[in-house]
Amino acid sequence: DARVTQTPRHKVTEMGQEVTMRCQPILGHNTVFWYRQTMMQGLELLAYFRNRAPLDDSGMPKDRFSAEMPDATLATLKIQPSEPRDSAVYFCASGPRQGLSYTEAFFGQGTRLTVV
Amino acid sequence: GDSVTQMEGPVTLSEEAFLTINCTYTATGYPSLFWYVQYPGEGLQLLLKATKADDKGSNKGFEATYRKETTSFHLEKGSVQVSDSAVYFCALSDRNDYKLSFGAGTTVTVRA
Numbered sequence: 001d002a003r004v005t006q007t008p009r010h011k012v013t014e015m016g017q018e019v020t021m022r023c024q025p026i027l028g029h030n031t032v033f034w035y036r037q038t039m040m041q042g043l044e045l046l047a048y049f050r051n052r053a054p055l056d057d058s059g060m061p062k063d064r065f066s067a068e069m070p071d072a073t074l075a076t077l078k079i080q081p082s083e084p085r086d087s088a089v090y091f092c093a094s095g096p097r098q099g100l101s102y103t104e105a106f107f108g109q110g111t112r113l114t115v116v
Numbered sequence: 117g118d119s120v121t122q123m124e125g126p127v128t129l130s131e132e133a134f135l136t137i138n139c140t141y142t143a144t145g146y147p148s149l150f151w152y153v154q155y156p157g158e159g160l161q162l163l164l165k166a167t168k169a170d171d172k173g174s175n176k177g178f179e180a181t182y183r184k185e186t187t188s189f190h191l192e193k194g195s196v197q198v199s200d201s202a203v204y205f206c207a208l209s210d211r212n213d214y215k216l217s218f219g220a221g222t223t224v225t226v227r228a
Contacts, residue, residue, distance in 0.1 A: 107159030
């Protein structure tokens with residue numbers, strides 16, 4: 001059963017520390033999204049990639065966040081330095097190949113980040 | 117830019133009641149429309165989708181029809197169950213850049 005895998009599932013860290021979240025998209029999917037979910041803001045799109053190239057990262061605080069796809073099987077989201085306001089659930093999602101007229105996203109179970 | 121507006125919650129219903137969650141969208145082109153569901157502690161799952169005007173998406177007793185004239189994609193279920201308690205998200209995908217944009221989510225609680 002193909003699924004998006006995110007690690008770690010939970011992370012507690014101290015303010016100022018670097019945090020790295022990882023995502024393994026479904027094999028063959030070429031679109032990867034990073035979302036952040038909080039009670040106050042709901043589901044926010046941070047960045048997304050197609051064929052490993054960043055298409056839009058305007059939702060991401062540039063000074064501390066970075067997103068990359070070192071290869072087709074791994075996407076990373078880094079926060080350095082982390083702040084308490086970064087506490088949220090971070091979701092990765094992947095979508096099928098270009099050629100379809102829409103993007104259907106399959107979500108991972110998320111990384112719950114707590115910055116103290 | 118493209119956006120989705122959905123009915124604010126929370127919504128609390130009794131079992132077997134009728135559920136409607138309103139969703140309207142703003143888009144420059146002809147987007148595809150989706151409903152996703154999120155159960156507690158889990159990621160979002162696709163519930164149903166529609167890719168062109170007048171298409172009806174359906175799954176697990178839920179239905180939604182893509183109405184271009186009213187730019188709407190309302191979710192309905194005729195008889196809800198306790199297991200339908202979840203957060204429901206309306207979303208659209210722009211055909212030009214494939215970005216997937218979500219509404220704020222509607223929390224639905226069904227009581228036995």
